Amino acid sequence: MSKISAGELNVIRKKGRPGDLKVALFYPSLYHVALDTLSFHMLYFYVNNRRGFIAERFNIVKKFGQEPRPYSLENKTPLKNFDVILVSVHYEPDYVNIVRFLQAGGISVFSSEREKPYIIVGGPAVISNPEPLAEIVDVFAMGDIEPILPYLLDRLLEFHDRKHQLLEALPPEKGFYVPQRGDKEVIVNKAIELPLEFHPIAQIQPAGKSPRGRKTMIEVMRGCFRECSFCLEGAIFKPKRERSYEQVRVIAETGSYLNKSRKIVLLALSYFDHSESDKILEYLVNNDFEVSVPSIRVETLNEKRLELIVAGGQKTLTIAPETADYSLSLEIGKPLLQAKIENVAFYSRKMGIKSLKLYFMIGLPGETIEHIKKIVDFVKKISEKSGYRGVRELKITVSPFVPKPHTPMQLARIEDIQTLKKKINLLKRELGGFAEIRSHDPRWSHIQAILSRGNRLLSKLLILWAKYGGGLGGWRKAIKDLNLDIRKYLTPTPDFTMPWKKIRLS
Template sequence: MPKIRLKEHNIIVKDLRQTSVLVGYCYPSTYRAGMTSLATHLFYEGLNRRVDTSCERYFRYDVPSPIRSLETSRPLKENHVVAFSLTWEEDVLNLLQMLDMDGIETLSENRGPESPIVLVGGPVVSANPEPYADFVDAFAIGEGDLVIHDIVDVVRDSPSRSDAIASMTEIPGVYVPSAGQSSVKRLIMDDLDDLFHPVAQIVPDVPDGTKLDPVFGKSLLVEVTRGCGYSCKFCMVGHICRPRRARSLDCLKEIVEQGLEKTPVRKVSMIGSSLGDLDGLESFASWIVSQNLQLSAPSLRADSITLELLESFVKGGQRTLTIAPEAGSERMRRAMGKGLDDEEIERAARLAKEAGYIALKLYFIIGLPEESEEDIIDISKMVKNLSDVSGLRITASINPFVPKAHTRWERQSQPGVEQLRERLRIVQNGLRDVPRVEVEGIDPRSARIQAALSVGDRSIGRVIHLAAQYGGLGGWRRAEKESGLRFLSLPSDTERHKAKLPWSFLVS
């Protein structure tokens, strides 16, 4: 843990004598992960543009203190609103630990009039907030760009904490677990061009490639698209973030121009799903690199790739192309709704080589519904073939299927941990002697916990509460045993498929 003050560009420190609402924006994971998230910059800059609000940041790891802000060391509990962004299910333990470390009651029912209001948003709770309901005063369901300001207005104008929370039930997209709302509408922004986009983004003054450097390096994060139009059966983004929306090229260029004036970087990192479907993406990428800027993008669909596009990314310094076949066989990809054929994936690998890439990263899922052993073997066959035809270094990321709320496979079971390990071994054995290939992936035990949290109801809050005290993978097993509740078996429980789903009150 660093003990010296971290130097950052574009931090904002307000005169608290001229503000009414103090917001602690919390990312319950590492500083690096939090600063790679566009949401951190969006809410930080957006809230601090308000004269009446001071927003400061908190992270669980790699900062001097998880409960003292980076800007002024403001104690977490001194904020009127403590707002968490929950991107990964298991980070709920970090969330509870941060509250507890500063004396904020972890159970919402135990908080008093002087306690901060605990607000949680992000993809995890926008799909299924119920496992976390015992700990949270209010959830932002869906895209929180605008609703965060409605929430701050309510906090500013309410005579008491309890009045503020009660008033939040009147805000569309806000779920207050104690209020017993029968339905909550998930917020989706219609026109991205009309939304605020952060341009004075925070940049840490640290050496490149260190643990405090963001994942994409020091760059301007530019949100190009939201949502996805493909609706693969396993994918939460393709279901709860529909429809796919994109910013116009004129808007994107304006963001880049303003951002480079205010953010001391020479790199643009595109953010969004289905980037390759953006009309004019080639033109936008070419425009960026023509200004001697570096450029990167996350995963691209194999069937949207062109040589011209890849050449722009290579000119911008990107050396690894990431694509997600998800399955080794065309049969399995059709079953999951992915819709890519082998020829399109092979073509993408060949184009990557021709454009000047040096590596491929491929994402696959094991343990899928309807999956056969032959489908697993086909993953190894595909990776080997792509290695042969491209000559590139390949990282194959093999990750277990996790059933997600609101997807078409929300009622499907996840295979047991040993079954997942055996399927992973089949892939590893098939690639053991293939040169230039590395296999990675998350621990099946972590995937099991993610799945239980994804499909659980409010009753598992007791397990979460205990696990936060114990920590680690073993802490979950101990918490399940002590609580007497079923937790790790939930993803394989066929009875849950017949019951009313805990998240059915959320509507689009």
Template sequence: MEHFIYRYKKDKILLQTVFIYPNTYFIGMSSLGFQFAYHKINENPEILCERAFLDSRRENNFVTIESNRNITEFPILFFSISYEPDLLNMIYILKTSGIELLKEKRKKHIIIVGGIAVPLLKNYLKFIADVIVCSPAEYAFKKIIPVLLECKDKDIILDKLQNIHGIYVSEKIKNDELKYYQPEGSCEIAHSAIISEDTEFSSRALIEISKGCLFRCRFCLVSNMYGRYIAHPKSEILKIAEKYKGKTNRIGLIAATLSNHPNFKEIIKELNKMNFILSFSAFRIEGLDNELLELILKNENKTLVIAPETGSERLKRLINKNISESTIINITERAFRLGLKRLKLYFMVGFPGEDVSDLDAIIKLVRKLREISLEHSKNLHYIPEFIIDINPLVPKPFTEFQGYPFEEIKILKEKIIYLKKNLRKLGRTFVYGESPKSAFLQYRLSHGLIDFEEVLRLVEETREN
């Protein structure tokens, strides 16, 4: 079931568009970027925008959620790509629908593509997309929509868009990298336009409280690509929350590092006064004092999410994430004392120079945390759950690690098996993570190591299997 936050008034529809997320409804509607972009298009009373997903298929047709119409009926197709492998899904959707894949042969439709993974996929999208967006949704659509409404001729539309910062017409792209463009000044706050039960954040409204990241972890795409950090004003965040009254009593706060917002405590307190129960994305653990821990844990699920990435002090220095083991232990111990029920930890494997001693450092850290949790479980009358997420390092363009190789899949598998075997012995510890094979595909696509013809073959092989 879906609950729409906005009523989009459509007096006279001059243009009909479809916004396609090339993955499942569950994943697409869990994406705040996709939801906010959909909202920004539909704000215009002269444009109708419907949604389609990888699983909104009827026989050989992909159809929209809103009206069950075939996506081929819409002259403008927007795509949002958050993960490199979704490129394969995008190609599959177009080919299955009978829409011409190559932009120079396509006459009937205009394809506009945006999303965080887009700058990494330039070598493939330049053959498919007419327009590639590398800028915030509110800025991009303010520039694109007037042109789409004014002009009907495809060549004229592309000509008018080609000189706008952060918007690239594919046929004009040179060999240099696509660069993300963040306009000067403040930016709008991304937030849920639709509340859906069938998402990662079931029946929650999401609000982004800051954009970018203050820290420069050397492997991280967000901090290296998005540029400056922007903390959204508390008053504007609370104003958006007002829209959700009567629709849901649950809000998820989203940011790369929530606790670095200068008014984070006040935001939590004010939202709780408005009778919202909060959930949180992730924290830099060194920013969690006693008061903030209490505020977090009195909200939904008593869950704390942190990303040490490694247990090795040497590797922490390498990746520029210098959070000491004693800091992690001290803060999580305080959290257990306050009633923490679930601890989620993110780690990575495959760092340059990593060996078994670095893996043992992860096991040692988690074991210490488990021992502390067991000490407090006597008073709490339950054993806290540990969720460990282990993912292979994908050295990405735009990061300081872009020149490093991807570790051999066989070695990565051995490392992950070693960690799983030892961590699962700790009791109520659940270990998950992305497969090395999938991560390697990300690496190859983001670095343009697969030629376009091979990508097309991969699409066919993936669907056959």
């Protein structure tokens, strides 16, 4: 048993029976990131609730460098003892951590050279474009957990010791992409509804006697109807599907007992687009839950909803204008509502919300330095009208635009690193003292763009990058050693072949 899992709540330690399949459930990032990812909990509890399976968790220990030999959190079981490695990946630069993990565990990296363990990968990043990992992964799970996971587990029980038969038993029309099979088309398999049996009520809580950090995450809605031109999640997870008020109430009530916390986090791409959002929030507030609503569209807010948010104990309001220019906002499919944002900020401050977070994208097609200056003016105007000012009260996050497959902007160019840095520095210089400015490193944005639009030639790059320990230095060295031309992924030409064309969003 590891020191971490010894103090956690709701850990499962199955003794199992001879012949049970051992599943290594791996999240390719640090421990706390895995713990904050609801889909990871979904996989953990569903697999362990199935007869014939034992699932134990893994995550990376070091962001860069040599990863230590991996042992499970539950029982310190070596990775080599598992039959299946099930991976949930949400962020393309984490691909290298999958390879680092396999190398550290002494597992053959190439699928063609490996009989076992079977490596099965799902998550938004690979649903979008699985090709950079195609030489490494045996099966990609393309779609939602609800229709895919039961079918996958049934086939694993049936063909657990016959790799070829297993791969042939996972058809592309049900959302399984097997690169070795040469699938020409794969249909993303989506859940029609969100049944309660797949949503874990008991969730793993961090070690420690204090309730700080404990919570019950509730996915109240999946998908979105807004169709922003840049949004990957909106593209691959539509249509919008709601969890009922009754389900949310059951998860909240039972979860507060099992998770030893009254804190509820309501997860959705745009919470108030749920048809029963007010009813859910009123119930939680009236029953003394602490509530966090992290994702809100500003056009869905009004005074009543702000009052409910404050009554639920939320101290920070997050709004994502993306840009301060109206024409650019129309281009990305998310119209700028400047007056609305100013009014919401004013009333938020008046009602007792302590801080305001604003998210902006830079490097959008057609953007100039003048557009960045508009962000400066916009933030200063909001500060003046609302009273939010200083690093504790006004927080700005700036992220370079990264084009994503399956979106209307999938073939847009990503702006060069120096120009992005210049824009970030301008914002930091002009808004210093007004707000805390956090920015995503443009070098990592370029890596994300390359992997988002990459083909299976990048598998060799990932393997060499992992050998060099990941990180920016390892990335540069791997590209140099392979003499790889990455410009075609950053600025696609008209004859660019989209590796994700075989993925059909149902």
